[in-house]
Amino acid sequence: MNLAPLDGLVLRTPRLELRLGTREELFSLGSLAEAGIHPPDEMPFAVAWTDGIGQPDFVANVVEYNESTLRAWEPRNWTLNLLVLEGGEICGSQGMSGVDFADERTVSTGSWLGRRWQGRGYGTEMRAAVLELAFRGLGAEAAISGAIVGNEASRRVSEKLGYRLVGTSSVAPRGDPVDHYDFRIERARWSSPVEVEIEGLEPCLPLFGLP
Ligand SMILES: CC(C)(COP(=O)(O)OP(=O)(O)OC[C@H]1O[C@@H](n2cnc3c(N)ncnc32)[C@H](O)[C@@H]1OP(=O)(O)O)[C@@H](O)C(=O)NCCC(=O)NCCS
Numbered sequence: 001m002n003l004a005p006l007d008g009l010v011l012r013t014p015r016l017e018l019r020l021g022t023r024e025e026l027f028s029l030g031s032l033a034e035a036g037i038h039p040p041d042e043m044p045f046a047v048a049w050t051d052g053i054g055q056p057d058f059v060a061n062v063v064e065y066n067e068s069t070l071r072a073w074e075p076r077n078w079t080l081n082l083l084v085l086e087g088g089e090i091c092g093s094q095g096m097s098g099v100d101f102a103d104e105r106t107v108s109t110g111s112w113l114g115r116r117w118q119g120r121g122y123g124t125e126m127r128a129a130v131l132e133l134a135f136r137g138l139g140a141e142a143a144i145s146g147a148i149v150g151n152e153a154s155r156r157v158s159e160k161l162g163y164r165l166v167g168t169s170s171v172a173p174r175g176d177p178v179d180h181y182d183f184r185i186e187r188a189r190w191s192s193p194v195e196v197e198i199e200g201l202e203p204c205l206p207l208f209g210l211p
Contacts, residue, residue: 003070005207008200011082011129016122018094018129020070021083023063028090029083030062032114044151045112046180048173066093075209076100084113084126091117094126096134102209105141107134123157125194131161132196135187138208142186149179158183162190 011018021029034053038044043051049065052058069079079097083090092113101107109130113122127145134140145163147154148171163183170177205211 001073001207003073003207005200005203006070006080009204010197010199011133012197012199013125013129013194015086016091016125016129017085018082018126019085020081021066021090023067025083025090026063026066027059029066029093030059032090032092033062033112034058036115037112038115042150043173044148044154045110046146046148046171046173051174073207075207076102078208080130082130084111084122086117086122091122092126094130096130098138098140098208101138101140105139106144107138107140107142108144110145118153123153124160127157127161128192128194129196131185131190132192133198133201135190136196137198137201138205138210140187142184143190145183147181147183148173149181155181155183158185161185161193164189 006020009019033050037050052061066081069081077099078101079095081093081095084092084094092111094109094111096107096109098107109127111123111126131143134143145158147158163185165181166184167182169180169182171180172178
């Protein structure tokens with residue numbers, strides 16, 4: 001599948017730029033993750049990928065994860081992992097996925113920032129960027145997200161952006177089950193708190209299963 005159009009897709013918020021990364025940038029992203037996203041005794045992710053920090057192939061695995069999602073891309077089943085940059089510096093990753101998107105019109109998201117970039121409102125701004133892509137750009141009807149109970153920053157980002165708590169579920173990133181909040185926002189409730197510029201979407205639409 002020719003994914004070249006995705007290289008031209010750029011989202012811009014007042015402070016951030018979101019786009020695919022080059023291989024070299026993905027190595028930088030891996031190094032940023034390796035430098036720390038959360039305290040080692042906590043695990044905010046449903047998949048405990050950051051427990052690999054300290055292993056020799058950790059950075060290469062982050063690169064591989066990002067590249068494998070592109071290799072697996074299908075218009076019915078896609079995951080777009082965008083680099084998040086502030087002033088040209090890589091500060092984190094914002095992902096968005098769609099399964100049977102053309103029919104279901106629902107996206108799910110996941111994200112992280114390097115520790116020194118957290119707590120400045122960037123998490124809210126980058127989620128708003130992909131929600132604008134979803135609702136305004138791709139005609140999504142709903143977006144879902146989740147947060148492990150106790151992950152106040154992630155929960156607050158969802159709440160601030162208008163998601164509703166629709167249930168709880170259980171995940172077990174480190175083996176023992178932990179509670180997980182399930183959030184959802186419908187198109188009618190969405191209003192972006194920041195302006196988002198979407199560049200280069202038109203040639204990408206077929207890749208998202210859209211006409
Ligand atoms: C989750 C994450 C992406 C949020 O990004 P962020 O830039 O730190 O968040 P923001 O600054 O946009 O906003 C966070 C909100 O949570 C609040 N918050 C942050 N930490 C908090 C804490 N420990 N307790 C209570 N509220 C907290 C902030 O005050 C803010 O709410 P407010 O505007 O009402 O004050 C980021 O913190 C992160 O990468 N965390 C580690 C990885 C992670 O948890 N990823 C998500 C997995 S589901």
